[in-house]
Amino acid sequence: DSYLNPAYTFDNFIEGDCNRLGRSAGFAIAQNPGTTAFNPLMIYGGVGLGKTHLVQAVGNYIKNNNQDKFVLYVSSEKFTTQFINAIRTDSLRDFMSFYMQVDVLIIDDVQFWAGKEKTQETFFHIFNHLHGAKKQIIMTSDRAPRDLQGMQDRLQSRFKQGLTADLQQPDLETRTAIIQKKLQAEGIFIEHNVIEYLAHSINTNVRELEGVIVSLMAQASLNRREIDLDLARNTLRNIVIDSDKEVTIDTVQDVVAAHFNITVADLKSKSRKKEAVFPRQIAMFLAKEQTELSLKSIGYHFGGRDHSTVIHAIQTISDLVSNNPQIRETVEKLKGSLK
Template identity: 45%
Template structure:
C-alpha cells in the first residue's frame, strides 16, 4: 500500500500513523540490536529521504556519503529490512541514497543502494562522483569533494611536469610508467611504486602525474600528500574522535599519491590505517601511487603485509644519474632560465663533480649564476670551485651505507641481504666487516647508526669489525689493496 500524504506533507502509513514515527521505532530497535557504538558510528546518520515509502513498497533512506552507504548496505542491510517489516509489512526493500545532509532533492543521476528480496548488495560502486553540496545549504554540512581535496592534498608544483622532466637511462622506466598511469582512463598498475635516492626525481614524477590527470581527467579526484602528512591527519582524527570522517575522505578519492612512504616505518597505527585505506581503494579500482627511498622489499620498519601490498603492481627504480643526464639537466635549466653567462666547460665541471642528486646540482647552478650577477665577474671553472667549495667537499665524501653494502656484496659475490642477515659463516662475515669498516671511513654515521643498518647489530660489533679490518690491512698487502680498490670505486 502506498503511503498517504496529509495536508502538512508528512508521509503516513495506511493506519494514519506518520512514517517518521515508525522510523523512530525502527531506530530504537536498531540501537538495541547493534549496540550504542555501532549505532552512533553507522546507523545514526541514516535519515528518511523525501520519497518516504513508495508505491512499490520501497522505503527510502539517505546517508551523507557513499562510503557510509556501502558500509551500511554490506553490514546492516538485512537486519535493517527485517526491522522495517516488523513495523510495516508493506515494506519490501530499503533503498539507501547518497545525499548530503539537509539536501531536499536527490542529486540527479546519483546511484542508490537497494536492499531487499533478490537484490544483490554491491560491495563497491563503479566510480560515481561524490555529490556536490549546493551553496544554498546551511553550514555544518558535508563538504563537497573540492573542499576535501584542498584540505587533504598538498599543492602541486607547476614546475614539475612531464615536459620539464629530463629523461635518461637511469629514469626512463620510472617516467614511462608514470606517464602510462597518468594517461590511462583505467587503472593500469596498482600500485605504482617509485623508489630511488634523495633528489633523483621521485617527487617531480609524482607532481607530473597529478598535473596530467587533473588536466586530462578533470572529473577525477586527485590527492597528493606526504606520508608524514597522512600520519598527522590520522593523529588529528584520533585526537578529535573523528576517524569516520578521515576514512570517508581518503576512501572517496580516485587517485591517492603518497610520497616518502618510509616515513611511517615503525609507526604501527598509521601503517594499520594506511593498509586498510590501500585495500579499500584497490577494491574500488582506484589508482594508488607511492614513492619511497628504497624498494618495498627493503623498507625497514614496515610490516610484511604492507611491503607485500606495495609490491603488487609495478615497482620502478630511479637510479643515480650518469654524467650525460646530469649535463642535460644543467643545459635545460640554464636555457630555461636564460643563464647564457654559464660556459659549457663550467656545466661539464658541475655535472662531473656533483653526483649525489639533482637538487644539489640545480642549487649549484643557481649559486654560481647569482655570484656572476652580484659580483659582476665572469663564471669560470676556478670561480665555480671557489663559490662551491663546501658543496664540492660534501659531495666528495657523500657515500651512503646502502651503496657501500651493495658494492661490497657485488665485489665478494654474496647477496645484498647477507649484509643484514644473522649468518656468521666466514664467507659472509668477512665482507660484512669490510662494509662496516668502509661505512665508518666514508660516512659521517655513528657506530650505533651503522650497526642498525647491518641488521640491528650493536655498536660494539661495528667497533670489532673496524679493528679486525685494520689489523688485516697491516699484515696482508693483497687484502689492503682490495680494500683500497673498493674505496676508490665508492669515491669515484
C-alpha cells in the same frame, strides 16, 4: 586542495637511463590513471633523485587533463598527522571516507610509516578500497619495499603488487641535460665547457646539482660577471668547503701539483715528461680513491684522457703503494693534505 606543486611537470623532468622505467610508467599512468597494470606504482630511490618531482608530475598531468578526477598528493607524515588528529577528534569515519573518495592517491616517503602500526592498518584499508575500485595509487619510498623494516608484511606485499621502479644516480648524459634545462629555464646561457665541467664534477644527486647552479647564478650576479670555468671552479670549491663534504677533483689537483712543485696545467697537459707523468698518475689515483667520480670523469679532468689511461695510472700507483714504502708515505701525506 590537491597539495600538488605545479612546478613539477613531465616537461621539466629529464629522462635518462637512471629513471626511464619509473618515468615511462608514470607517464602511462598519467594518461590512464587506475587502468594500467601499474597499480600501485612504487617509486623508490635515494634522496634528491627526483621521486617527489616524478610523482607530482603524474598528479599534475592528471589534474590538468582530467578535471573530474580528484588527485591528492600527501606526504606520509601528513597522512599520519591527519590520522592522529582524526582519532583525537573522534572523526576517523570522516578521515576514512575522505581518502576513499580520492581517484589518484599519491603518498610520498612511505618509509616514515615504519613501526607505525595504526597508521599502516588504516592505510591498508584505504589501499584495498581504492585498489578494488580501480583508483590509482602512487607511492614513493627511500628504499625497496622488501627493505622497509617495520612495515607489515601484508602492506609490503600490496606495495609490490603493481610496478616497483627505482630511480638511480643520474648518469653523465642526464646530468648534462638537467644542467642545460635548468639554465635554460632561468634564461641563462653558459659555454658548453662549463656545463661539461659541472656535469663531470657533481655526481651525487640532482638536488646537489641544482644547489650548485643556484650558487653559481648568485655568484655571477653578485660579482657582475659571466658564469665561466673559473667561477664554476671557485663556486664548487667553496660549496664543498662550506658543507665539509668529500674532496673535489680540484683540491686533489691543487694539492698534488703543489707537492711536486708543478702547475695544475702540467697535470692536465699532454706532456709525457717524467716530472708530469708520475704526479699525474698519483693525482688520478687519489681522485679515484677520494672522490666519487667515474673513470671517465677523472679522465675528463686530466685533459680529456681515456678511461683506460686512468685505469693504468691507478694500477701503477696501487702497485707502487704496495711495494714501495717511500711512495706509500708520499700518498699518505697527500691524503692527509686533502682533508
